[in-house]
Structures are given as structure tokens and as C-alpha cells.
Amino acid sequence: MRFSAALLASFVVMALAPAPARAQGYFSPNVGYDFGGDAGNCPSLFGDCSEKRTSYGLTAGFLTGGVFGIEEDLTYAPDFFGQSASLGSNSVLTLMTNLVVGIPAGPVRPYVSAGIGLIRTNVNFTPSALLSFSNSNFGYDIGGGVMVFFPHHLGVRGDFRHLHSAQDISILGISLPSTKLNFTRASIGLVLH
DSSP: HHHHHHHHHHHHHHHOOOOOOEEEEEEEEEEEESSSSTTTTOOOOTOBBOOOEEEEEEEEEEEETEEEEEEEEEEETTTTOOOOOTTEEEEEEEEEEEEEEOOOOOOEEEEEEEEEEEEEEEEEETTTTEEEEEEEEEEEEEEEEEEEEEETEEEEEEEEEEEEESSOOEEEEEOTTTOOOOEEEEEEEEEEO
């Protein structure tokens, strides 16, 4: 009888004991579509300008207990302002650190995120890159999405976020008023978890 009571007490204590904290780590290569604001905003003075809105990125992060987490997002958008022989090359690189709040619903994880980081703009005008400028500005983003985890450490992720620079763009050290970069990005990617 004592042995049964002790065994039952052991099971009760184990059932009531807090579970060890677990972190769900993930890595997600993705492809995105930039739109709104300054994305694909071909300057009208370049008649041969065509919009290019594709971006490529990598996101790595973790969720503790499936709820709170942090992630790093690195995305490169070539020809962000458009593609033109007159315009030359241009791009936007974003590196954001985001706080993530997820809703653990089995293999489906909806989440919201917000963060801060770097938004780097690069523009080279032709001929021979006579005029070129690069800006590294502080920026922020806010968004959300859903991750679906499949067995065998695979999944998919859909993400939607708005990005905004906190500083105006400057050319040759001169800040241009009202030129804060802002745009929205929708992306989809594979998740390795």
C-alpha cells in the first residue's frame, strides 16, 4: 500500500513539475515581392525604366515554448527602384532584428513581429557611374505571417511586413527632405526547423 501511494505521489509530482523550456529554431530561405511606397518607383525621366520588385532573403530565429522569439532577417532587392540602361544599378539591402510573438496551434504557427535594423540603399547612375550614392540608415519593420511545420523538419512560411527608414536619404552628404524609404514586402519561403 505504501509503495502504491509513493508511486502515485511520484507520478503526481512529475505531472505538476514544470516542463523544461524548449526553443523551436528555424531557418527560412525566401523570395519576396516588394510593393507600395518607393518599391519599383521608376523615375519618369528614364523612359526605358521597367519595374523589378523581386527580393531574396534568409531568416533565422527561434520561438521559446512556441510563443516568444527573436529572428534575424536579411533581404536583398536588386533593381529596387526599377531597371533601366540610363538609371544603372540600384538595390536595397535590409538587415532586421525582430521580436516575434507566435500562437502555437499545433503545426500551424501564426505570428506577429516588429523590429529594428539597417536599411542600405545603393544607386549608381550611368554613364560610368558618374553619380552614385549609398545610404545606411536606421529603420524599422512591423508585420506578421504564418509558419506551417511539416514532419521531418520541413515547413513553409508566408510573411507580410512594412519597412520604413527613420532617416532621410542623403546624396553627397546632403540630406534630401521627405525621402524616408518605405515599402511593403510579401514573401514566401521554405522552413527548416
